[in-house]
Amino acid sequence: MRRSHMDMRAPHQAASVGMALLVALGGPLNWKSEAIREASQARNYGRIIELARTHQRMTQAQLGQVCGLSQSAISRLEKRGVSPYAMDVLLKVSQHLGIPVALLGLAEVPTLARIGTESVERRQFLGAAAAVAVSPALAVAASCVDEADHQASSLRLVTTSYRRLDGSTPSRELADAVRSHLRLIQGLISAAPTHAHRIRLAAIASEAASLAAWLAWDTGDNGSARSLYGAAIKAARSGANPLLAAYQTGSLAQFEAHAGNGAMALGLVKRARSFLEADSPRVADAWLSSVEALGHAAAGDQRSCDRALTRSRASLESNTHGEQPPWPWVFTFDEAKVASFRVTCGANLGLSKWVSDSTGPVLATGHAKQRALLMLDLAAGQLAEGQIEAAFALATEALKTGLTYRSGRIVERSRELRRRFNTSSPPKAVREFDERLHGVYL
Structure with missing residues (x-):
């Protein structure tokens, strides 16, 4: 027609x-x-x-x-x-x-x-x-796009590319390149022609420092990770970006919670919230509430942890207009992500039901290293329920990923799981796990 x-x-x-x-x-x-x-x-x-x-x-x-x-x-x-x-x-x-x-x-x-x-x-x-x-x-x-704009856009594009590589590249191989990239940005800040350009570069430096911190954490270099997260927060504040400052502070809180420093993590979450403005996106509050739950779990406070996770879900449900997360929340934070936080909290608190209730959705992430860490949390829950074979079958798969990407964080978490199970005659799944773990020095 x-x-x-x-x-x-x-x-x-x-x-x-x-x-x-x-x-x-x-x-x-x-x-x-x-x-x-x-x-x-x-x-x-x-x-x-x-x-x-x-x-x-x-x-x-x-x-x-x-x-x-x-x-x-x-x-x-x-x-x-x-x-x-x-x-x-x-x-x-x-x-x-x-x-x-x-x-x-x-x-x-x-x-x-x-x-x-x-x-x-x-x-x-x-x-x-x-x-x-x-x-x-x-x-x-x-x-209207001058040389400074092109420079800033190119630097951010490089950082984005490195972030994408993180999902498929060993952190040890990527870390040096990211740190060199960060040093380049820091040098350009000192030579920036205008104050406005320095502010823009500071925000980009914050992104790069945060990625460098994540890579240091993955390699087991916790001292460098703390230092780089601190640099990311400082750069975000210099870049006059409250949302980015809140994100980087929340990232450091998440790191401290995983390190077992519950009180420090909760203090950092409180500080991160102080950066948020009245019209900040709901997803920011949802994410910080989940990070807060990790802090309570590290402190052994189950009730406060549960309340924080409930607030996180409520913030997501109140987003009736489908508000999309602005940068730097470029990832999708949804019910599946809250479920993954609950699994981690359950593993830390020894609550096997929290872990077993969320087995399906949490493994949907496409990031291999993050999926391996969640598998170890699930394994911890199964171990608490006495499901030895299933727990170490999962842990073995996670360890394979850790060895493939030479992730010190995954390997150390695997060692922690093994220390929870002591027996003079380990079953076959545990023996196979030990064979893979033996001789690993990451």
Whole structure:
């Protein structure tokens, strides 16, 4: 059947609404204006959105309606300042207001799509790339991205690539490269041409330091891990990024909880919450509540641990609008992640029921080393129930992963599990486990 002219235009209507409104109101907004340029360079994308919206005489409620957001969400977006933004939201708003995507920090969209960035769906990136290709404002947008912007984007892209490699590369092989990358960023900070650029590089340095800390933790170098997590927190605060500072402080709290330092972990969670702002995403509260549960488990407080996990689930359930986690919460924190925290807490508290109730969903993670650690938690629960063969069959699989990736953390956790079981005549599964563990010096 022959399509009508209006049917053929339909796919392009949403992207052209903003430009049509501009023409009707007497001409487009001057994207080269000083106010736009300064806001873009400072990464205050909410200010650009506010200027474009008011120029088109749209209310926050009207813009929210066409973008599938509430009026309050648009208000928070415009007031966010230099805090991190959700890229899928920026893409929606740019399409409806006709804002050149480069002005909203999305100039690197095609490159990110090619490496499979996980924080935003691939089709959203490809859609943005297509918008760039057909936009008559491309030349103007490109002029707004100076050398400093390219430098910062390239450095963040390298950090993202290293994070992806972590799931399939031994930490010992990756650690030196990440630390060299961190030193490069720190050197560039000292030579940054402007204060705004130094702030932006500081946030990128925080990301790199956090990754270096995670790798040190995985290799069993806990002293370096603490030092690097501290550097990540300091850099996040220098980068004027409260959400990132909360994330890095929570990461250190998680490290201390796993190290058995419950009181220290709980103090760090409290400090992390002090960085959060009133409009911080619910997923931040959900994640910190789960980290808090780890702290209570390390301190042996089952009741407080259970309450913290309940708050974590409640925060997720209250996210009725499907709010997506903005950077740095680029991972999906959902019920399965809360279940994995419960498994770990149960293993630490010796509560086999907490462990056995969550066997299925927690092993769905695609990160091999994290899955191995969860398998050891599950093995601890089965061992507590007297299921010796099943426990050490799981532990053997986890140990295989630890040896493949030369993970000192997995190997040490395997040793801890073995110390929990003493017998003069170990069954076959335990003997096989001992054979793999014997002679390992990671």
